[in-house]
Amino acid sequence: MKLLITTGATVTFTRLLRFVLSDPMLSTYITTGFRHVTVQYGNEIKNGVHVSRCAVNEILRSTAAFKHFQVTDDTCSFEYHDKGGSRIVLEFLSFSPDLNSLIRSSDLIISHGGTGTLIDILKLHKKLIVVYNESLMDNHQKQIAEEFARSQFCVSVGSSQLEQDEFTGYLQALRDGKIVLTSYHSPVEHIVQSIVYRELAHARLHHSRAKS
Amino acid sequence: MEYETRILVRSLLVVLPLFVIVSRLIFVLPSVNSPVINDRADGAELPSWLSGSNIMIFLGSGGHTGEMMSILSKVNLTQLNRIWVVSSNDSTSILKCKEYEDTLKTNTAPSFISLLRARDVGEPLLSSLKSTIRSFIDTFLKLRQLPQLPDVLLVNGPGTSVPIAYMLFLFRFLGVGNTRIVYIESLARVNDLSLSGKLLLPITDRFIVQWPAVANRYKRAEYYGVLI
Numbered sequence A: 001m002k003l004l005i006t007t008g009a010t011v012t013f014t015r016l017l018r019f020v021l022s023d024p025m026l027s028t029y030i031t032t033g034f035r036h037v038t039v040q041y042g043n044e045i046k047n048g049v050h051v052s053r054c055a056v057n058e059i060l061r062s063t064a065a066f067k068h069f070q071v072t073d074d075t076c077s078f079e080y081h082d083k084g085g086s087r088i089v090l091e092f093l094s095f096s097p098d099l100n101s102l103i104r105s106s107d108l109i110i111s112h113g114g115t116g117t118l119i120d121i122l123k124l125h126k127k128l129i130v131v132y133n134e135s136l137m138d139n140h141q142k143q144i145a146e147e148f149a150r151s152q153f154c155v156s157v158g159s160s161q162l163e164q165d166e167f168t169g170y171l172q173a174l175r176d177g178k179i180v181l182t183s184y185h186s187p188v189e190h191i192v193q194s195i196v197y198r199e200l201a202h203a204r205l206h207h208s209r210a211k212s
Numbered sequence B: 001m002e003y004e005t006r007i008l009v010r011s012l013l014v015v016l017p018l019f020v021i022v023s024r025l026i027f028v029l030p031s032v033n034s035p036v037i038n039d040r041a042d043g044a045e046l047p048s049w050l051s052g053s054n055i056m057i058f059l060g061s062g063g064h065t066g067e068m069m070s071i072l073s074k075v076n077l078t079q080l081n082r083i084w085v086v087s088s089n090d091s092t093s094i095l096k097c098k099e100y101e102d103t104l105k106t107n108t109a110p111s112f113i114s115l116l117r118a119r120d121v122g123e124p125l126l127s128s129l130k131s132t133i134r135s136f137i138d139t140f141l142k143l144r145q146l147p148q149l150p151d152v153l154l155v156n157g158p159g160t161s162v163p164i165a166y167m168l169f170l171f172r173f174l175g176v177g178n179t180r181i182v183y184i185e186s187l188a189r190v191n192d193l194s195l196s197g198k199l200l201l202p203i204t205d206r207f208i209v210q211w212p213a214v215a216n217r218y219k220r221a222e223y224y225g226v227l228i
Helices: A014-020 A023-032 A051-061 A099-104 A115-123 A140-150 A164-176 A191-211 B002-028 B062-072 B091-103 B125-144 B159-173 B195-203 B212-217
Strands: A002-006 A036-040 A075-081 A087-093 A108-111 A127-132 A155-158 B054-059 B081-087 B111-115 B152-155 B180-184 B206-209 B221-223
Touching: A002 A099, A014 A051, A023 A087, A023 A164, A036 A099, A099 A115, A108 A115, A108 A164, A115 A127, A115 A140, A115 B062, A127 A140, A127 A164, A140 A155, A155 A164, A191 B152, A191 B180, A191 B206, B002 B159, B054 B062, B054 B091, B054 B159, B062 B091, B062 B180, B081 B091, B111 B125, B111 B159, B125 B159, B152 B159, B159 B180, B159 B195, B180 B195, B195 B206, B212 B221
Parallel strands: A002 A036, A002 A108, A036 A087, A108 A127, A127 A155, B054 B081, B054 B152, B081 B111, B152 B180, B180 B206, B206 B221
Antiparallel strands: A075 A087
16 A cells, blocks of 8 residues: 655645654554555755755654665655564655646545645545644644545644544554545536636627727 | 916816726726626536637646646636736746646647746845836736737736736726636635735626635625635
8 A cells, every 4th residue: 555645845844744754653654554655745945955855854863763764865765674574665755746646646645734735635536634734824724624624525633633543543444444535526516617708708798899 | 366277277187087097996996896796607618709718817836826727627718718827937837737738629829928926925025015016017018918918817816916917907997908807715715815815806806715704704705615
């Protein structure tokens, strides 16, 4: 099984990165049955320093499993063998211009609360856990994530409430179908098209009146 | 007597143009004279007499572009002339838009306009003011180069979309254009409008929001559900 973790492009979501790249979570991935984990860690660059990459490397240094690994390039991957002989591949990328194909090839996704990403994931009908960033100033991510969770499109967790056992529970329940998510459909299929066509008609009628 | 006449002429010189401007504004301002519409989708096809109309689509970068492309996946643009507007050095939006264009089964080529950014996040006030003015002038020049002004501008923020919308409204005010503006507020705005939403509200012909709480706060806001 493949897991995708996407943390957003413009702001480094350190809290989520620290949680998903911890030793206990790594064993959770293995025991849950994931063999491939892709981590999109962000592309925040300030004064020529790749802030997101520095954050990831600092987190990796603090783990037991990956303390000797460093993310150096835009994409790179590491292989990890645990004591039981299970193998897991971790792939790191700062940012993907084509997130959709990554989403499509994943079985489960842990995502930040960015609206665009959420909608992309829901449209591809993937199992989704949203971790909304509670340190953002204007916290609409929380409202949207909770609204979506209420409609059972996803599971939502706040970045300050990340907790290993609970999270492992979500991963396993989603895997086993114990949490059943609703397929996302936009309720109004053609409304914007009708509005655009109607406004075009208004504009053109005005044109022809002005000419005649 | 002569003194009084002079006063009269002078005040007329001030009052008359002011009167003309205000009455023209009342005549063209959508927020004053367009009724509140709330129609359901009929999913109708484009009437044949509208094919070849010009639609301008503003891609605001990042999440704004993402939402716009998602909305457009449900709008049939094949028979329209498409003018895409992107901020300079926003290569991701251009990429997304070209991807979308590839899926259209049409042989009419789209056109692209690239605009200067209105302001950068965290820019100091004075240089922010300067870059805003520069962006207005840039927008004006780019619009002048178009063979025809768009019939409809479809826009969903952010702040960088404000100059082009106001410029098109100015053309309408002056009677040289008749672009109708359709604004779609971001799904991210659950309780209140964004700044660009507030700034554009008076000049848009259709103002669509995606959460009921926002719709309840603003009389002209239309709400149909999540659109993306």
